[in-house]
Amino acid sequence: MKRVNAVIVGAGAAGGIVAKELATAGLSVVLLERGLWYTASDCRKDDLRNQRTTILGNAFGPDDEGNPRVWIDPRGNSHVVAPSEGSYQNNAACVGGGTLSYGAMAWRYMPQDFRMRSTYGAPAGSSLEDWPIGYDDLEPFYEKAEYEIGVSGDPAPNPFQGARRRGLPMPPLPPNREFGILEPAAKRLGLHPFPIPMLRNSVRYNGRGPCMRCRWCVGFACEVDAKNGSQNTVIPTALASGNCELRTQCMVKEILTDERGRARGVAYFDENGRLEEQLSDIVVVSACAIESARLLLNSKSRLFPNGLGNRYDQVGRHLQGHLYTGAVGFFDFETYDDVGPGASIAISDYNHGTPGLCGGGLLANEFIRLPIHTLDRLPPGTPRWGLGHKQAMRDYHRRTIVVMGPTQQIPMATGRATLDPMVKDQWGLPVARLEGNSHPHTTEIGDVQAERAAAWLKEAGAIQTSLMNGRPEIVSSGQHQAGTCRMGNDPKGSVVNRYCQIHDVDNVFVIDGSVHVTNGGFNPVLTIMAIAYMASDALLRNWKGTSYRS
Amino acid sequence: MKANKKPGGLTRRQFMAAGAMAGAAWATGCSSKHGSWESLSDDHAQTLAVLCDEIVPADDFPSASQAGVLIYIDHQLARHYRRFRKTYARGLEQTESISESQFRLHLTQASAEQRLDVVHALVQQNPAFFELVRKHTLEGYYGSPRHGGNRDAVSWRMLGVSEPPIRGRAQYDLTNKARS
Numbered sequence: 222m223k224r225v226n227a228v229i230v231g232a233g234a235a236g237g238i239v240a241k242e243l244a245t246a247g248l249s250v251v252l253l254e255r256g257l258w259y260t261a262s263d264c265r266k267d268d269l270r271n272q273r274t275t276i277l278g279n280a281f282g283p284d285d286e287g288n289p290r291v292w293i294d295p296r297g298n299s300h301v302v303a304p305s306e307g308s309y310q311n312n313a314a315c316v317g318g319g320t321l322s323y324g325a326m327a328w329r330y331m332p333q334d335f336r337m338r339s340t341y342g343a344p345a346g347s348s349l350e351d352w353p354i355g356y357d358d359l360e361p362f363y364e365k366a367e368y369e370i371g372v373s374g375d376p377a378p379n380p381f382q383g384a385r386r387r388g389l390p391m392p393p394l395p396p397n398r399e400f401g402i403l404e405p406a407a408k409r410l411g412l413h414p415f416p417i418p419m420l421r422n423s424v425r426y427n428g429r430g431p432c433m434r435c436r437w438c439v440g441f442a443c444e445v446d447a448k449n450g451s452q453n454t455v456i457p458t459a460l461a462s463g464n465c466e467l468r469t470q471c472m473v474k475e476i477l478t479d480e481r482g483r484a485r486g487v488a489y490f491d492e493n494g495r496l497e498e499q500l501s502d503i504v505v506v507s508a509c510a511i512e513s514a515r516l517l518l519n520s521k522s523r524l525f526p527n528g529l530g531n532r533y534d535q536v537g538r539h540l541q542g543h544l545y546t547g548a549v550g551f552f553d554f555e556t557y558d559d560v561g562p563g564a565s566i567a568i569s570d571y572n573h574g575t576p577g578l579c580g581g582g583l584l585a586n587e588f589i590r591l592p593i594h595t596l597d598r599l600p601p602g603t604p605r606w607g608l609g610h611k612q613a614m615r616d617y618h619r620r621t622i623v624v625m626g627p628t629q630q631i632p633m634a635t636g637r638a639t640l641d642p643m644v645k646d647q648w649g650l651p652v653a654r655l656e657g658n659s660h661p662h663t664t665e666i667g668d669v670q671a672e673r674a675a676a677w678l679k680e681a682g683a684i685q686t687s688l689m690n691g692r693p694e695i696v697s698s699g700q701h702q703a704g705t706c707r708m709g710n711d712p713k714g715s716v717v718n719r720y721c722q723i724h725d726v727d728n729v730f731v732i733d734g735s736v737h738v739t740n741g742g743f744n745p746v747l748t749i750m751a752i753a754y755m756a757s758d759a760l761l762r763n764w765k766g767t768s769y770r771s
Numbered sequence: 772m773k774a775n776k777k778p779g780g781l782t783r784r785q786f787m788a789a790g791a792m793a794g795a796a797w798a799t800g801c802s803s804k805h806g807s808w809e810s811l812s813d814d815h816a817q818t819l820a821v822l823c824d825e826i827v828p829a830d831d832f833p834s835a836s837q838a839g840v841l842i843y844i845d846h847q848l849a850r851h852y853r854r855f856r857k858t859y860a861r862g863l864e865q866t867e868s869i870s871e872s873q874f875r876l877h878l879t880q881a882s883a884e885q886r887l888d889v890v891h892a893l894v895q896q897n898p899a900f901f902e903l904v905r906k907h908t909l910e911g912y913y914g915s916p917r918h919g920g921n922r923d924a925v926s927w928r929m930l931g932v933s934e935p936p937i938r939g940r941a942q943y944d945l946t947n948k949a950r951s
Contacts, residue, residue, distance in 0.1 A: 340809075
């Protein structure tokens with residue numbers, strides 16, 4: 222197989238961008254993806270089988286067969302779990318990764334989010350740390366993501382955001398009914414509501430039409446291709462350059478290193494299960510936080526007996542996502558208008574600045590709900606079955622608003638993805654083993670956020686509210702997984718440098734949410750995209766043509 | 772939601788009549804059009820129909836079994852819920868034995884009050900099984916019609932969510948060729 226300049230593992234948010242940046246700059250690229258390339262016509266609106274509601278499995282991978290993980294609960298019991306189970310902490314495995322079926326909120330982190338330790342100090346037991354880069358370093362790349370992938374919204378009414386040079390390329394979608402109910406209530410409370418920025422066309426953009434506002438949004442591929450992900454933007458551009466080859470259903474086994482300790486490519490199982498080698502000048506790992514860590518840990522050799530980049534036992538640590546809390550408000554008038562994407566209005570008033578709390582998170586109304594989502598979101602005391610339950614479904618499915626948000630996690634070194642010593646996947650590779658729990662301060666902040674959500678709903682006219690502030694006995698990661706290959710200046714306390722280059726091996730890069738030191742109080746995808754643009758930019762500036770070639 | 776409590780219109784009444792007839796077919800053990808179930812025995816299916824209909828009873832909208840929930844559960848017991856087949860078999864036997872010991876009757880022959888008593892006893896004696904049936908029944912009733920439950924999107928109409936959701940929008944069925 223022909224040697225190439227770069228092999229990229231994972232065709233998701235970050236991998237797609239790196240592929241496009243390198244390929245259009247003239248490098249030869251092979252992009253390996255373990256899943257399939259789905260298109261808009263694979264959007265089957267199945268309320269029971271999608272990436273959000275996985276009652277009958279994931280729509281966009283991985284399959285429940287042959288792809289287990291191990292979850293260690295807080296009492297130390299281990300459970301073998303399948304991808305459609307919550308404790309698996311899944312993200313989609315397909316071309317586009319999570320961006321094919323995500324809700325597509327397009328948040329920039331705030332300047333304080335990159336300086337959490339110097340802003341608040343590290344709570345006991347936490348590994349809270351500053352990033353080696355700041356908001357200003359990422360700002361031009363946030364803008365590039367907003368324009369190349371395509372974001373709609375209106376940031377003007379949000380006074381808490383970092384400085385930006387340009388507005389967004391598309392206006393927000395027209396407000397839905399919940400926006401109309403929640404906006405004046407927020408203003409009466411002295412808050413600063415604004416439309417949620419979305420990686421979704423509100424007008425024609427990038428050659429594709431606008432959102433048709435259907436009910437099957439978050440968790441589904443978009444039937445009219447109005448949702449912008451790497452699969453319908455940068456990956457087609459990368460392929461059109463003629464310099465990028467995309468190989469689907471290819472599972473990477475390990476990163477190969479030579480006797481001098483430099484990477485020489487990857488070994489992978491192709492779509493027929495055959496073991497192949499793809500040699501390259503550089504290797505880019507963009508497999509999402511858990512799988513990227515797993516690949517590094519599975520890449521053992523004489524020089525790297527504990528896995529690549531893991532000299533100081535840092536790979537897989539600080540695993541984090543978001544603690545979602547909020548409240549359900551029940552109304553005596555109709556709040557539901559059957560207009561997607563549903564999520565429309567947010568406040569950033571509570572991300573930072575509350576005395577005694579290390580940060581916080583955004584609050585927003587939830588995505589449009591399907592009937593299946595209302596089953597267990599009925600007023601407290603509702604019968605769980607029988608005519609009483611059926612009647613409550615009728616009474617409240619259209620008279621409910623959910624406000625919630627991602628509380629910024631206080632990371633811990635004990636939140637980890639490691640390799641399970643026993644369980645193997647369908648290719649015989651050791652699977653990821655997840656352990657750890659939320660830091661108590663994260664839970665404390667989450668509780669405050671839930672009360673704030675309830676207060677907003679009451680001001681909006683809710684006759685009853687019920688808090689959503691459960692106690693998941695697991696370190697949250699899921700689609701927002703981050704932190705396993707921390708970015709830092711100190712090789713003993715991090716895995717990659719500010720350019721996403723592994724400290725140990727200068728031709729291996731980890732470019733995805735793994736490098737996040739902290740994960741903001743926001744959905745992380747736009748930051749993952751911005752980092753991918755930034756790291757690609759640095760990589761190309763340092764690219765010495767053929768100097769990597771042997 | 773008051774408008775939905777009393778559904779009007781000829782179409783819905785016609786639908787209701789069809790649903791009631793389908794319900795009668797279940798009760799007599801004349802199961803699917805193929806004459807047998809994929810996973811359930813006919814006896815188990817009859818018992819399960821009673822349980823499902825306690826979870827979602829008929830009112831002016833169909834009950835669980837009238838809306839096809841048994842088809843949903845039976846179908847998934849041969850697929851995604853294969854691991855629950857034994858749980859169902861044991862749980863349904865247990866339900867019948869409760870009915871036998873309390874009333875010397877098959878559950879299908881018991882009165883409405885007796886059936887409710889049996890279900891309450893089951894909730895006490897085997898809460899895990901009842902929760903499983905509750906979960907699967909509600910999934911079938913409120914989930915996508917493509918899986919056999921929620922026939923003709925009846926629960927969605929009950930809730931006032933239209934199907935198809937946008938007037939005039941072409942709905943096309945990708946069941947056979949979609950890979951997702």
